[in-house]
């Protein structure tokens with residue numbers, strides 16, 4: 001990856017031998033590996049068996065989970081917030097694991113729609129919940145720094161599974177609780 005970054009830097013007309021850039025291919029490779037570290041993670045390792053029996057079947061919401069990802073079309077960041085809710089069915093998931101699952105998928109090359117669905121499907125799979133709702137609001141640098149150059153638009157995506165899809169009042173409760 002270092003060689004590839006060295007090629008990219010030369011290709012834009014820069015002088016790789018100038019002092020400020022000498023270590024840049026190595027730094028950039030390290031940074032890019034970090035930004036894409038989700039490929040090295042497995043769900044088992046992320047969840048680490050942090051599932052706890054509970055007879056509480058009321059809605060659990062983790063809101064405003066910050067999210068940094070890279071769009072798979074331009075390799076530019078999209079940055080925003082993710083809200084996750086589920087209806088437990090016999091067990092609850094360790095709180096931090098919700099955010100870790102978000103990160104595991106965000107730290108890959110993504111489009112926002114697929115990211116939203118992967119998070120929802122995984123929370124469903126891990127918890128066996130009777131419903132899952134995931135909403136992501138994000139701003140895409142590929143639309144801001146280049147291309148159409150719109151600075152104020154943001155994208156909202158949602159995936160509703162189980163009762164969040166079939167019961168309007170469950171969905172409404174989720175939407176109202178993330179507004180507070």
Ligand SMILES: Nc1nc2c(ncn2[C@@H]2O[C@H](COP(=O)(O)OP(=O)(O)OP(=O)(O)O)[C@@H](O)[C@H]2O)c(=O)[nH]1
Pocket residue numbers: 071072073110111112113140142143146147148
């Ligand atoms: N649906 C969706 N589109 C995305 C996402 N991230 C980037 N894109 C879009 O992917 C599209 C790629 O379009 P292309 O026409 O192939 O590429 P481009 O010429 O660079 O497009 P422009 O951005 O319009 O300049 C653009 O419309 C981007 O805005 C995402 O998360 N979801």
Ligand SMILES: [Zn+2]
Pocket residue numbers: 071072073074075076140142143
């Ligand atoms: Zn893009």
